[in-house]
Amino acid sequence: MYIGLDLGTSGIKALLIDDAQRVIDEASAPLEVQRPNPGWSEQRPSDWITAATAVMDALASRNTLSAVQGIGLSGHMHGATLLDASDNVLRPCILWNDTRAHAEAAELDANADFRAISGNVVFPGFTAPKVLWVRNNEPEIWERTAKVLLPKDYLRLWLTGDAVSEPSDAAGTSWLDTGTRNWSDVLLAACGLSRQNMPTLVEGSAPSGTLRREVADLWGLPAAVVIAGGGGDNAASAIGVGAVKAGQAFVSLGTSGVLFAATDSYSPAPETSVHTFCHAVPNTWHQMGVILSATDSLNWYSRLTGQDAATLTGTLGALQAPGRTLFMPYLGGERTPHNDAAVRGALIGLEHATDTAAGTRAVLEGVTHALRDNYEALQATGTRFDSLIAVGGGSRSEYWLRAIATSLNVPVDIPEAGDFGAALGAARLGLMAASGAGIDIATPPKIAATIDPDPALRRAFDDAHARYKETYRALRELS
Template structure:
C-alpha cells in the first residue's frame, strides 16, 4: 500500500492506494484560513498537524496502515512557514493567496533584474520570496529568529521524519529556485536576506527524503517507512491524472483555478504572469496560468450570500437553466488575481443586477465568471507557444457537470472528466511514493490516465453568446480596476 497526503488550504486529505494504484481508503479534515487584516491570509501550522493526526487516528482504526510501504506528500504551494533554531514556529504561515507584499515584489524585481529569466516567473505577492522580504521589513524580530523556511507540506515532512527537504515543483514556487537548472539561486536568496542554510535540501518528486520516525510510526501502527519528496498540489494533481508527457494539460477547479500544461523544457512567459515551474518528475517542467479564487467563489456564494448547500444549489441550477444572455456578470477576484493581471488589489463584483435577478442567475454568473477568468489565463499561456493537446478537468468544482460543460463552451475546447480527479494531488503523492519504491516499473505503468467518466464538447449554439459576454467581462475589469481600493496598501 502507498499513503498519499495532500495538505490543502481548506482541508487535508489522506488516501491509501493498493499495488494496482486503486484508492482503498481515504479520510479528510477541514482547515480554516485566518484573515486578520485586509489582503492577509494565514494559517497556524499547528492546525495542519492537528488535522493530520485526526485523519491518521481515524485511518488507524481501519485495516490498511500496517501495509503501507511508503508515504508521499503534496500540499498548497508558496506558504512561508518560519522556524527558529529550536524548530519552533515563529509566526502563522503566510499563504499563497496573501496579497500584502506587493511593494516587496517591486523591490525584488529592481534588486535582481534577471529574476524572470532565472526563476521563469514575475514577482507576485503570492510567492514565498516577497513574503520573507515583507517579514524583514515589518517583523524584524521575527525575521532575525529564522533558521529554516519551509513550505506547508514540508513542515509536515519535518515533523514526520526530522528532515528539512522539499521537491523541485514546490521549490519553483518560492522564486528562490533557478527553475531551468533546478538549484537554489543564491542571488535571489540574498535579496531577501537569506542564504542556503535557510533552505531545505532539494529532491526530485519521486526521490526518498527520509524515513518515518519510530515514535510517529508506532502511534499509527506503521513501519518506519520511507517518505518521498512528493510535489506541490498542482504538479501532484497532474501526476494523479496521468499528466507526465509534453502537451498533456489539465484544468484544476479547486480553491484556486489552474490551467496546467506539461513540457520537456524550461520556457517562460513571465510578463503575462504565466508561471513556469519544475514538474514532479526529472526532466519535466510545466507552465501554468493561475487564478486565486475558483471553486472558493462558489463556496463563498453558497455559504455567505444565500446560505444554502452547494450541492442543492447546483442541482437547482441544472434543473432550472437560466437565460444565459441576460444573466448578470461576476468578477471572481475575491483575493486579487494572478494571471494575467497580477493585481493583488482586484476585487470581486456582481454587475448587471435587476429586480428580476434571482439566486440561480447569480449562481450561473459565478460559475461563468470563473470560466471567463480561466479564458484570460488560457489565452496568456498560449501566447508562450505552448498549448495542451488534451485537457483533463480535476478538483472539487469539477464534480459539477454543469460547470464542466460551461467551461468547455467558454473555452471552445473538449474537456475530459476522469475518475479520481477530486483526489488528484493525494493520488499523485501516492503514485510518486510508488515510483520511488519500484523504479523498475515505467512511469506509464504507475501513472496511467484514469478512466474517462465524461467528455464535454463545446456547444456551438451558445458560442456567440459567450464570445460577446466574455468581451463585456474583460471590459468590466479594465474599467473597475481604477476604482478598486488603492489605499489598502
C-alpha cells in the first residue's frame, strides 16, 4: 500500500492506495489562513503537523498500515518556511498568495539573471522575494535563518528528519536553474543565500529518505517506508490525471485557478508571465498559467450572500450568455498574465434586476475570463492542448465547466467519480519511489462526460471577455 499526503491551503488530505492504484481510504483535516495585514497570507507550520497527524490517525483507525511501502508528498508551492540551525520555525510561513513582497519581486526581476536562469518572472508570491522581504523588514529573523523550506518539505522534515526537496516545487522559488533542475548559485547569492541554506534535491519519483522510527510507531508503519520526492501541488495533480506527455493538460478549479500543460522540453517564455516549471518526473517540464482566486472568489461571494457554494451553483440551470454584471476576480492581485500585486477585484454593472443567481453567474464568468487570459498567454508560447481534464472542487459545477469550454472553445473532460488530484499523484510518486520501477502514469482516468463548447454562446463570451479586458485596464488605473 502507498499513501499520498497533499498539503493544501485550506486543508490536508491523505489517500491510501493499493498496488493496483485503487483508492482504499482517504481522510482530510481543515487548515486556516491568517491575514494579519492587507495582502498578507500566512499559516503556522505547527498546524500542518497537527492536521497531518489527524489524517494519519484517521487512516490508521480504519486500516492496518503495516503493509505501507511508500509515501508521496504534495503541497501548495512558494511558501517561505524559515528555520534556525536547530530546525525551529522562526515565523509563520508566508504563503503563495501573499503579495507583500511586490517591491522585492520587482527588484529581483530587474536582474536579468533571474529570468535567464529560472525561466520565469519573479512573481511576488514566489519564495525568493518573500525571503528578501524578511531580510529587509525582520532583520532579527533573517539573522537566525539557517534553512528555507517549502511547505510540503517541512512535512518531510518532520517525517524523515531530512531537509530535501524536488525540482517541480523548487522551480517556484526563483532560485532554481529550471533547465538543469538544480539550484543556481548565482540566484541564491543575489538573495544573500547559498546551497547550505537549501534542501538537497531529488527527483519527485525518487526516494528522499525513510520514516523516522518515532513517527512510524505512531501508526504501525514500517520504519523502512520510503518517502518520495513528491511534487508541487499542480505537478502532483498532473501525475494524478496522467498529464505527463506534451499536449496532455488540465484545468484546476481550486483555491487558485490553473491551466496546466505538460511539455517534453524546457521552453521558457517569461515575457508572457506563463510559468515554466519542472514536472515531478525526470526530463519533463510543464507550462502553467495561474490565477490567484478561483473557488476563493466563489467562497467570497458565498460569505457575502450567506449561502454555501453548492447551493449558489446548483440552481443555475442551462448555460446563459454573460449578463451586464461583471466580476473581476482580483481579490488579492493577479499572476498570469498581468503579474499585478496591486490590482483589486470589482463587481460592476449592477442593476435592479441583479439577483443572487446573476451575481453567482458573474463570479463564475469572471474566473472563466481570467482563465481565458491564461489560455491566450499559453497559446502565445506554442503550448499544445490536445485534451483538457477538469479537476478541483470547482469542477463539480457543470455550469462553470460549460462556461470554460465555451469561452476557451476547448472541450472539457470530466473524469469518472473518484479522486484524481494531487493526493493521488503523490501516492503514485510514493509507489514509484518505493518500487524502483516505472509505472504507467500517462494514461488519463476514464472520462464520464465531455462538455463541448456551445457555438450559440461563443460570440457572447467573446464580447464579454473583451469587456473584461477593458475593465482590467480601468481597474489598474484605480489601484
